[in-house]
Amino acid sequence: MHELAPRIAAYATGRLPQAAELEVADVERIHGGASRETYRLKLRYRDGATRVERRLILRRDPPGSLIETDRAIEFAAYRAFHSTPVPVPEALWLENDPSHLDYPFFVMEELAGFEASPQTILMPPYSGHHEKLAQQKWSILGAIASADPEKLGLVGPMAPVAPTEAWRRELDHWTRVIDEDQLEPQPIMRAAIRWLRRNPPPAPARLHVVHGDYPTGNFLYDKEGNVRGILDWEMAHLGDPLEDLAWSLNRVWCWARDGRVGGLTSKENAIRIWESASGLRADPEALRWWELFSSLKGQAIWISSGREYQAGKNQDPVLALSGWWLMNAQDRAALETLGKLG
Amino acid sequence: MKPDVPKALEIVAGRLLFDVAPHVAPSYRQSSVGVTAMLLGIVREEWDRAAARRVQENAALRALFRDALPVVTDTDLRGKLAAAADSADASLLVSELDASNDALRALLIELHAHVETLQSAAARALEDAIWRELVASTERRKLSLAPF
Numbered sequence: 001m002h003e004l005a006p007r008i009a010a011y012a013t014g015r016l017p018q019a020a021e022l023e024v025a026d027v028e029r030i031h032g033g034a035s036r037e038t039y040r041l042k043l044r045y046r047d048g049a050t051r052v053e054r055r056l057i058l059r060r061d062p063p064g065s066l067i068e069t070d071r072a073i074e075f076a077a078y079r080a081f082h083s084t085p086v087p088v089p090e091a092l093w094l095e096n097d098p099s100h101l102d103y104p105f106f107v108m109e110e111l112a113g114f115e116a117s118p119q120t121i122l123m124p125p126y127s128g129h130h131e132k133l134a135q136q137k138w139s140i141l142g143a144i145a146s147a148d149p150e151k152l153g154l155v156g157p158m159a160p161v162a163p164t165e166a167w168r169r170e171l172d173h174w175t176r177v178i179d180e181d182q183l184e185p186q187p188i189m190r191a192a193i194r195w196l197r198r199n200p201p202p203a204p205a206r207l208h209v210v211h212g213d214y215p216t217g218n219f220l221y222d223k224e225g226n227v228r229g230i231l232d233w234e235m236a237h238l239g240d241p242l243e244d245l246a247w248s249l250n251r252v253w254c255w256a257r258d259g260r261v262g263g264l265t266s267k268e269n270a271i272r273i274w275e276s277a278s279g280l281r282a283d284p285e286a287l288r289w290w291e292l293f294s295s296l297k298g299q300a301i302w303i304s305s306g307r308e309y310q311a312g313k314n315q316d317p318v319l320a321l322s323g324w325w326l327m328n329a330q331d332r333a334a335l336e337t338l339g340k341l342g
Numbered sequence: 343m344k345p346d347v348p349k350a351l352e353i354v355a356g357r358l359l360f361d362v363a364p365h366v367a368p369s370y371r372q373s374s375v376g377v378t379a380m381l382l383g384i385v386r387e388e389w390d391r392a393a394a395r396r397v398q399e400n401a402a403l404r405a406l407f408r409d410a411l412p413v414v415t416d417t418d419l420r421g422k423l424a425a426a427a428d429s430a431d432a433s434l435l436v437s438e439l440d441a442s443n444d445a446l447r448a449l450l451i452e453l454h455a456h457v458e459t460l461q462s463a464a465a466r467a468l469e470d471a472i473w474r475e476l477v478a479s480t481e482r483r484k485l486s487l488a489p490f
Contacts, residue, residue: 029370184440185447188476191454251490317377324384328483329490335480340473 002027004039004101008058011100012043015093019045019052031318036071036234037062040110055112057089060105062314070234072096075106076157077209077233085143087111087229111220111229118217118255122263129225134265135273136227141214141248142277144230145241149209158238164203166239171196171293177300181307188331189299192292195338201240201289208241215253216262245274245282246290251333252298252326288337295334302327351386355379380487387485395482396439400431403446406475407453413464416456422449450475 009024016022022045030040036059043054061071071094078091094106120126121133149155161169175193178186212235220229248262249270255263261270271282306323308314335341358379366372408427414420426449432438450472457469 028368030368031370031373184444185451187447187451187454188480190451191476194455194458254489257489317374317381320381321377321384324381325485325488328480328485329488332480332484332490335477340477342477 002039004058005041007101008041008043011095012045016045018047021046036060036105055110056092056107057110058101058105058107060101061103071104071106073157073236074234076154077211077236078108080152080154080209081144081147081230084147086140086147087227088231088233089229114220114222114228116217116220116231118215118253118263121216121221122256125223126221126225130260130264132225133221133227134262134270136225137216137219137262137264138248138270138273139277140219140227140230141211141244142274142280144211145208145244145274145278145280147209149207149238152209154209155207155238158209158236160207160238163205163207163240166204166207166243167196167201167289167293170237170239170243170297174293174297174300178296178303181300181304183303183306183310186299186303188334189296192296192334192338196289196293196296199289201242201286202283204240204242207238210237210239210241210244212236212244212247214244214248215250216255216264217253240290241278241280242282242287242290243293245271246287246294247297249291250294250298251336252329292334292337295330295337299327299330299334302330347389348386351382351389355382355386358382383487384485391482392436393434393439396436396443397431397434399479399482400439400442400446402475402478403443403450404429406471407446407449409471410453410457410468413460413462413468414453414456415460419452419456423453 005024005027008027009022012024013019013022022043025042025044027039027041030038039058039060041056041058043052043056045052059071059074075091075094078088081088082090089111090109092107092109095101096104098104115121115126121130126133149158171193178189211230211233213232214230218230218232219227220231221227249267253262254260259266261267264270271287274280275282302322305319306327309316309319309323332341356379358375363372363375363379366375404427407423410423411420411427414423426446429442431442454469454472457465457472
């Protein structure tokens with residue numbers, strides 16, 4: 001039995017006072033994003049005469065993480081988009097008291113039986129559905145962009161910002177991450193930061209929900225080419241929807257290594273799908289600003305992962321791999337956006 | 343070292359991936375073994391070129407700083423560039439080459455920011471040279487399995 005099982009059961013008993021014969025089984029740690037420890041488990045209990053079994057996901061803050069984020073925001077995003085055209089698992093419990101499982105955590109339903117891997121999607125039978133997956137992937141991103149954060153109750157859990165200042169808040173934040181975490185000088189990123197400050201993008205007409213981390217790899221898909229769940233909302237915030245579009249187009253997510261964005265389709269097609277679904281226009285110059293910004297943000301994350309690993313705070317080898325595998329590719333992506341790669 | 347380090351790392355990575363990982367549970371640990379094999383593959387690629395690319399880059403940066411001297415208008419910066427241009431790597435130890443490289447690239451950032459503020463044709467030519475060096479720096483570090 002996993003050492004967390006009895007502790008999760010004790011916690012769930014408090015959350016479900018009507019439940020009898022409650023037990024937690026099959027607790028297994030899985031890869032589920034880089035910012036939290038993710039566990040799959042089964043919760044069984046009797047509710048009156050009814051036997052209940054629920055497959056759940058528990059996301060727990062780790063001692064060190066790739067991205068320092070607010071679990072309450074991630075939880076609020078799952079809650080807000082549940083039962084909307086944006087498919088997400090049902091969020092159940094948010095717990096900030098570390099006494100239960102040593103660190104804060106939240107629990108949500110598991111959307112079981114689907115794939116998330118950005119490598120598996122390149123292989124049969126999924127490879128036969130890339131255009132269908134692309135259509136759904138960027139349509140859903142368009143649906144997130146067209147959502148009203150006020151109506152979803154996300155203004156508050158997510159800090160508002162003046163639309164004219166959305167770019168600056170993000171740029172300041174990720175520049176600060178690089179300032180604090182860099183292990184070596186970053187001449188390309190420093191040049192990018194100067195360019196971004198000299199050439200600010202036009203402001204969006206209003207604030208939008210920004211998922212914050214929407215590559216292939218952060219959604220669930222099935223063998224028929226359907227997107228079944230949007231995951232990893234830990235960096236969600238209010239801002240410019242072009243930020244999400246640009247992040248989804250980031251060169252480092254070209255998993256098939258053939259130029260197709262997200263390993264699925266052409267950049268032009270992805271933009272066309274997003275524009276059609278969102279009702280918004282991706283102004284090329286504004287999108288270029290956000291594409292360069294997405295290289296900065298990516299580099300900040302890879303830099304932080306390297307620092308966490310080197311400091312020994314988190315020895316998950318994926319943190320070392322992020323730094324080694326992606327930092328140079330991210331620099332090249334920035335050079336390409338700036339028109340310097342040739 | 344014999345057997346050759348790249349060959350040994352290739353074999354160890356392959357055994358981790360194909361002999362060890364399939365028998366590891368739970369899936370999180372199995373995945374971590376696979377990631378560890380990828381790390382060894384990257385070390386294998388880096389091993390042979392590690393010193394060479396650092397020596398090459400440090401020399402390129404010193405040459406760039408020497409060429410920048412007539413263009414730079416900031417006296418303090420010109421002094422730092424002249425000193426860096428005349429410096430040399432203490433040894434061929436990768437750790438010492440890295441220390442030199444860090445210092446040189448920090449100075450490159452300072453130079454680049456300064457040149458961007460200058461208006462002359464010589465400044466634009468120098469800026470182009472800096473960008474060429476930055477592009478070259480990513481080519482030196484490029485990994486064969488990188489997504490881009």
